[in-house]
Amino acid sequence: MNISTLSPAFLDSTSKDKFAESIGQALTEISRFFDKDQFYSGASVSQLKQQMQTIVGKLDQPLNLEDTLSELKELYLDHAIAFHHPDYIAHLNCPVLIPALVGDFIASSLNTAVETWDQSTSATLIEQEMINWTCRLFGLPQTADGVFTSGGTQSNFMGLLMARDDYAFKHLGVNIKQEGLTPDVSRFRVFCSDKAHFSVKKNAALLGMGYNSVVVVETDERFKMKPEALQAAIRKEKQQGNLPIAVFATAGTTDFGSFDPLNEICAVAKANDMWFHVDGAYGGCFALTHTHKHLFDGAQYADSITIDFHKTLFQPVCSSAFLVANQQNFRYVSHYADYLNPIETKEADFQNLIVKSVQTTRRFDALKLWFTLRMVDETDLIYYLETVHRRAIDAYELLQAQGCFELVHEPELSTVVFRYQLPNEATNAQLDEANLYIKNTLFNSGLASIASTRLNGNIYLKFTLLNPNTTVTHLQHIIELVVTKAAEYANSQELIVRSR
Ligand SMILES: *Cc1c(COP(=O)(O)O)cnc(C)c1O
Numbered sequence: 001m002n003i004s005t006l007s008p009a010f011l012d013s014t015s016k017d018k019f020a021e022s023i024g025q026a027l028t029e030i031s032r033f034f035d036k037d038q039f040y041s042g043a044s045v046s047q048l049k050q051q052m053q054t055i056v057g058k059l060d061q062p063l064n065l066e067d068t069l070s071e072l073k074e075l076y077l078d079h080a081i082a083f084h085h086p087d088y089i090a091h092l093n094c095p096v097l098i099p100a101l102v103g104d105f106i107a108s109s110l111n112t113a114v115e116t117w118d119q120s121t122s123a124t125l126i127e128q129e130m131i132n133w134t135c136r137l138f139g140l141p142q143t144a145d146g147v148f149t150s151g152g153t154q155s156n157f158m159g160l161l162m163a164r165d166d167y168a169f170k171h172l173g174v175n176i177k178q179e180g181l182t183p184d185v186s187r188f189r190v191f192c193s194d195k196a197h198f199s200v201k202k203n204a205a206l207l208g209m210g211y212n213s214v215v216v217v218e219t220d221e222r223f224k225m226k227p228e229a230l231q232a233a234i235r236k237e238k239q240q241g242n243l244p245i246a247v248f249a250t251a252g253t254t255d256f257g258s259f260d261p262l263n264e265i266c267a268v269a270k271a272n273d274m275w276f277h278v279d280g281a282y283g284g285c286f287a288l289t290h291t292h293k294h295l296f297d298g299a300q301y302a303d304s305i306t307i308d309f310h311k312t313l314f315q316p317v318c319s320s321a322f323l324v325a326n327q328q329n330f331r332y333v334s335h336y337a338d339y340l341n342p343i344e345t346k347e348a349d350f351q352n353l354i355v356k357s358v359q360t361t362r363r364f365d366a367l368k369l370w371f372t373l374r375m376v377d378e379t380d381l382i383y384y385l386e387t388v389h390r391r392a393i394d395a396y397e398l399l400q401a402q403g404c405f406e407l408v409h410e411p412e413l414s415t416v417v418f419r420y421q422l423p424n425e426a427t428n429a430q431l432d433e434a435n436l437y438i439k440n441t442l443f444n445s446g447l448a449s450i451a452s453t454r455l456n457g458n459i460y461l462k463f464t465l466l467n468p469n470t471t472v473t474h475l476q477h478i479i480e481l482v483v484t485k486a487a488e489y490a491n492s493q494e495l496i497v498r499s500r
Contacts, residue, residue: 011109022065029069033077039085041078042446051075081449086470087478090449092254092282094466097314103371104316107364114148114364115357116341117350124351127366133373134307134321137287138278139300145327147356148320148365152281153199155306155322156248158333158358160203162304162324163246163275164188165332171243171273177332181208189237191215192248193225193260197279200248222409223258225249230268246275251296252283255453255462257392257413259283262298270301278302281320283413285312288378289385292413303329309369312385312414312466319365330356384468388414391465395475402483408455414465417453420486422493430493432459438485448478 011019043051051074063071082088084095114120114127131146149155167188168174174182188209192200194216204213215237218229234244247269249260262278269276278284278299284307286292287299299305302325309319324330334355336343341352354360372381392411399405405418419435426434436459439452451462461482463475 025065025069029073029077032073033080033082034084036082036085038446039082039088039449040443040446042444043079044444048075048079084467084469086467086474087448088467089463089465089470089478090451092311092464092466094310094312094314095469096316097372097376099371099375100315100319100368103367103369104365107367110364112364113361114366115354115360115362116352117345117348120353120364123364123367124353126370127353127364128351130366130369130373131321131323135323138284138296138302138305138323140302140305140323140325141300143326143328144323145330145356146321146323147330147353148362149322149357150318150359151310151320152197152279152306152308153202154358155281155308155320156197156199156277156279157203157206158322158324159248159275159277159279159304159306160190160200160207160209160246161358162329162332163190163277164207164209166275166329167243167245184243185209186213187242188213189215189234189242189244190246190248191217191230191233191244191274192279193217193219193223193250193253195219195223195225195253195256195258196248196250197254197281200279219258222412223253223256225260225265227261227264227268230265234268234272234274244272244274246277248277248279250283251278251280251299252286252413254282255415255417255455256409257283257411257415258409259292259295259412262296262302264298266298266301275303276301278305281306281308282311285309286385286389286413289382289389291386291389295412301325313369313372313381314384315368315372318363319368333358387468388465388470391468391470391472391475392416392463394472395463395465395479398472398475398479402479404483404486408460416463416465417455417460418462419458419460420482422490428458434486434489434493435459435461437489438482441485441488442481445481448481450478450482 055071055075083093112120112123114123117124127148134146135144165176168176172184185208190200190204190213192214201211201214205211215233217225217233220226230247237244247265249262249265251259251262266276287296304325305323307321309315310317341354345352392414395416396407396411399416399418400407404421406421407418409417419431420438422430422434436452439450439461442448442450451464452459453462454460
């Protein structure tokens with residue numbers, strides 16, 4: 001193959017027309033996806049696996065774009081989950097803003113990697129401005145800094161890594177980055193509520209502290225961490241000779257959207273000389289709103305904060321940030337590589353963002369947020385967030401009016417957790433089965449997607465409202481479907497009973 005037949009495959013000045021044409025063809029397929037009237041086709045797992053089987057045998061035969069797109073349509077586009085659909089209210093996936101997509105597209109096309117200045121130039125400055133904006137959102141001090149990450153899990157990882165290394169350095173004189181883990185680390189303890197995200201435990205394991213290092217603190221009836229229970233748990237661990245190093249508070253728990261009382265928890269953490277992290281992966285963006293701003297009181301004293309723009313600021317995945325109150329703490333992740341960011345550049349008049357990240361090659365995800373903030377009025381963003389919160393309250397009231405649901409909380413953010421109660425007295429196992437039936441048959445029908453979770457060991461259903469276009473009418477329709485599925489289940493059970 002000679003160069004001239006190869007080159008049109010690459011994006012450069014000779015192939016711009018082909019690029020535009022290709023993207024145009026892709027856009028046609030994308031708009032078809034957005035025309036669908038269901039969130040899902042309802043295809044079964046075996047149908048999709050079979051679809052893949054018809055293709056795998058032919059993977060060594062390259063296709064042109066048209067054929068690749070039509071193959072992809074049948075394999076994926078026809079069956080992809082439509083998060084923009086008002087009847088999709090399952091997980092923390094949001095519909096995305098067009099300005100953010102434009103930013104994403106530019107970032108991908110230019111393929112900027114935000115690791116060193118000589119790879120990213122002013123992209124470095126754009127990311128830094130987005131970090132500064134986010135630091136101001138929480139009222140962090142001048143010394144604060146941050147970095148974009150792949151998501152809340154990675155941001156929480158960085159928070160725990162810094163908490164671990166900072167404690168070891170300050171209290172034990174140990175440099176973990178240099179020496180690795182010492183036996184004392186097995187006595188490190190991290191505290192979070194029993195409704196905190198699983199990534200706290202997962203990260204503790206990844207960081208060599210083990211699941212056992214995570215002490216789960218009781219929550220109150222609104223699923224908020226009890227400060228006095230935290231204090232008691234810390235005291236108990238100290239008595240046992242363990243070393244409390246950090247508290248991970250949650251601003252918007254994944255299931256209940258509940259906010260731990262940050263000010264009170266912060267006071268307990270500081271009194272015990274512990275790192276105070278605020279996990280705002282889900283709730284963080286609500287610091288913009290009038291309805292939830294007060295719940296962030298205390299976040300300004302956090303040592304570190306997690307915020308996911310891809311959860312609640314209508315950004316495509318990934319768009320997420322980790323903030324730290326004292327930028328010096330990035331020393332626990334920084335590394336100077338001769339070929340990339342030699343130590344001489346430490347004092348240069350430009351930044352190599354790589355010194356703040358656990359990644360090396362990293363996407364220019366900040367450009368999506370940049371486009372969003374340049375093009376969308378902040379008042380509109382606030383309105384969208386307050387709308388999805390309002391929708392959760394609407395859903396709560398509609399479910400309550402039905403009389404056949406057990407509601408476990410008044411929505412604090414944009415989720416509602418509840419379960420269907422069978423007409424006759426039922427065991428928890430029967431209730432679990434009934435509620436799973438509702439969730440699964442709804443999903444398979446392609447008509448609506450809702451989530452499930454566990455509370456006190458039992459299955460509950462969950463609505464996650466993140467789409468400002470989901471209206472009360474949509475909710476009424478989804479609840480009708482839930483009730484229909486519930487009746488279907490109850491009837492099928494009666495049939496079994498009768499046939500015995
Ligand atoms: C979703 C979530 C995370 C994890 O974020 P990812 O972006 O999915 O990695 C962490 N904490 C909370 C509270 C979350 O809701």
